[in-house]
Amino acid sequence: MITLTHYLVLSAILFSIALVGILRRKNLLMLFFATEIALNAINIAFAAISKYYGDLTGQMFAFFVIAIAASEVAVGLGLLIIWYKRRGTIDLDSLQTMHG
């Protein structure tokens, strides 16, 4: 029988995959992908808690998380394109202009 614990552990595993991606990659596009994974992992946890406590609030929060993810992608990719036009690279280290 699948319990809430299964879903929460799966969500934690997916979130830590995303976390490894955010810490490890230097490609800005990959950082966006890892952020999407993190948001999806949280959505699974919300939906699972919503099911096992018989409460719709979790699903509502999952909808708002999806809306936030969509707007984050729209603005973030616009900024990324501007940055690529200016510098010709999407390396994270190119953002570092002050060499301290």
Add this chain to the structure above:
Amino acid sequence: MFEVIAFYLFAALTIVMFVITVMSKNALYAMSSLAAGMIFISAFFFLLDADFLGVVQIIVYSGAVMALYAFAMMFMDTTKDVKEKNPPKKIVFFLSGMIALLLVIILLTPIISDKVKALYPMSDEIGNTEAVGIVLFTKYLVPFEVAAIMLLVAMIAGIILASKRMDESITLKIDQEIEEKGVE
């Protein structure tokens, strides 16, 4: 029984797809596996009786967000790998492992403190989509409208940011020319 098989199958598939996304050197492979992972995640929503959420997941993520990424990648030279200077590996693995452990503990606390009361209980009389609609347009009406305005702002911001000097080719010019244009 069917639920158990489906859960483990989709869990394995999702984890494999997202590991490919995180570890792949090629941005195109990463994007394709991310799209596949999003579809597999919607399977969990169907398993959890959140039908409407599953449909929204497929439409918004696999449809809209992935199309947006695909269009954005046309602006960049994605066949060229970004040279990645990886930091010392030990500290990264230690930090991410510790944070992951912390997350597991945080997520498992609701099971230990088993005292959550349902504010908006699910009922068997009406379907999931109707129930979502009723709660969304009564209790969560104001956040819903705020989210609509936020999406509008994000859409305008995306159009303005991406369409600046769209008529000029950015691949055929060297950076200096674009920089000079940008100053004026």
